Amino acid sequence: MTATDPTATDLAARVRAAVDAAFDDAVELLEELVAIDSTNPSFPGIDGTAAAGGEARCVALLEQRYLALGLRTERVASDPVRPNLVATLAGAGDGRALILNGHVDTVPPVRRETWTMADPWRPERRGGELLGLGATDMKGGLAAGWLAVRALRDAGVALAGDLCVQCVVGEEQMQHELGTSAATAAALAALGVDSPPDAERIGAIVLEPSSTPEPLSLSPLSAGNHVFRVTIDGRATHAGNRGEAVRPGGAGSDVGVNAVEKALLIVRALQELEQEWGQTRSHPAFAPGFFTINPGALHADAGTPSPAYLADRAELDVLAWYPPDEAAEDVRAELEWRIATAAALDPWLRDTPPRIDWLGNWPAASTTWEAPVVQALAQAREQVTGAPTPAPGPDHRSGFAAVTDASFLEAAGIPAVVFGPGDLRRAHSADEGIELEQLKTCAAAVALAAIDFCGVAP
Ligand SMILES: [Zn+2]
Incomplete structure (x- = not known):
């Protein structure tokens, strides 16, 4: 199927209309997520006992939202108070499997006197933005992922391959054994995929704010760091x-x-x-x-x-x-x-x-530009924005300027690309906010990438 195929064009138009129609619901989900204090309980200087449970409340909210879309949900918890959500939708055919990944934990707010918001957990709309702790990093990405799945459902798309959504804990402290690595092992089991999987038959999109050098860049590369x-x-x-x-x-x-x-x-x-x-x-x-x-x-x-x-x-x-x-x-x-x-x-x-x-x-992440999931997403983004999607390089410095769970998906043998709404420069800062329009662009691109990557059932 190509973009010039009339059936494909019609399908893309239906998906984009469904994104627009469900946009307000996605914004409401984002507001509900921001209103939950899900500060990572292991963050330095945080009272872990007092902070425990916020991640689980986000997971419970997202679980309800995905159950309502007909996904099968599973809570995967190495630590019982810090469960991950793994929500799957079995494919109707023999297509590739796509994972959408996002973390529910946030950092603690930076020095409170520097916020102009009364309360970092009381979301505020200002112009086209929604402000609140975690709006960019990365509850906006979680809401955009949900909007993509919702639009596929509302547009009546039956994907040929499996779709799996991971909403994970622990990212802000690199607790991937509790979070993404545990959720990935569970996802592969739920999808009946061997470990390590065939890299041509699976891919992941990590919905962190990929704003370098421009909003919604594709970042299959990220730097490594030592602490x-x-x-x-x-x-x-x-x-x-x-x-x-x-x-x-x-x-x-x-x-x-x-x-x-x-x-x-x-x-x-x-x-x-x-x-x-x-x-x-x-x-x-x-x-x-x-x-x-x-x-x-x-x-x-x-x-x-x-x-x-x-x-x-x-x-x-x-x-x-x-x-x-x-x-x-x-x-x-x-x-x-x-x-x-x-x-x-x-x-x-x-x-x-x-x-x-x-x-x-x-660890650093370095999925190749040629990986099928990256190519599907690059083309889908181009279809949605009308502008070419440049590959990372000297003219487009889209190496991710921080670290993400893409590294641990890659470590599990799954090609992964970072693509999500928001501005990384506003993460971990006062008055953290996100431009809401980006949720739409992101969701539409992810939904169209899913259609291309997983295929659709005849
Ligand atoms: Zn993040």
Whole structure:
């Protein structure tokens, strides 16, 4: 079937009309989702017991919505209070299987004084936007996915292949074993697909906000990252002994060493490495200079947060981005080497070397542009927007500027592409909002991609 086929054109018109007709319902679903506080209970600084249950309330709401469309639903829970939803619609023929993936958890709101909204969980319409925590990241994507499935149903489309919707927990803390990886194992079982599956016969669309370099770009590539902690020891003493500790002729490190200042040596070494990465690490789908090293949190004191001491312990938490075509181990080795070299140049750190704890590696994602799911979606987007869908490259830097569960779908052998409404720059920010019109474009493209990818029953 091609876009010029009159039957296909008629079908596409019906699907798009169904998207328009159900749009208000999708916006209502988005408002209901935003009104649920589904802050990831494992987020640093969050009271996990108090925050538990929000994800499950989102899952319950979405389950009702998918049951009403005739999908079979299953709750998949490694942690009983944090279930995922796996909703499936069996195909009427022998087409490819399509997975739609979105996460229900959000980050905590950024500093509340910076919001102009009265309450991040009370959605507000402003112009063509809906504001509220999670509107862009990524409850808008969940609503757009639902709108696509609803439009297929309302347009009377019977897909030949299976459709599976995953609404998952834990994404904001890379808890993929609780979330996407668990939901994917369940989805493959529910669809009766071998693991690993035949990559030509399955594909996934992750509905995160793919706004780089323009709204609703296709991002089959995303960078990898390492998160690590550098722990630096000093020697505590009374601040009155600082002269002895730091001036020439004093007792030096025998009396005290300030871990704050030793941590800054490591920060500086990482900044120099980051500067080099600006020249040495690049990828055609990412803006020049994208691959960076962020020293995002520094805690140091002598056990008491007071400047009356020289701090004897510093913990520096860092996130480093690397290109999708580079091995995680190589990047890790380079970071280790640079920290060790900086330490070797300082008399105290040479004898008291910093310790590195590797807290997490979010693998990169690199599905090819030629993968059937990417091609189906590229053509569907073109059909909906009337504009060509460019491939990632130097003229279209659509490598995803963050990380998503596409990496873990890929790890399960499923080609995956990120495509969803919203603006990534407004994620994790005050007055998070989404342009509602994008939900329509996204849903129409996803529905038409499903028709092309899964086929329709005769
Ligand atoms: Zn997200």
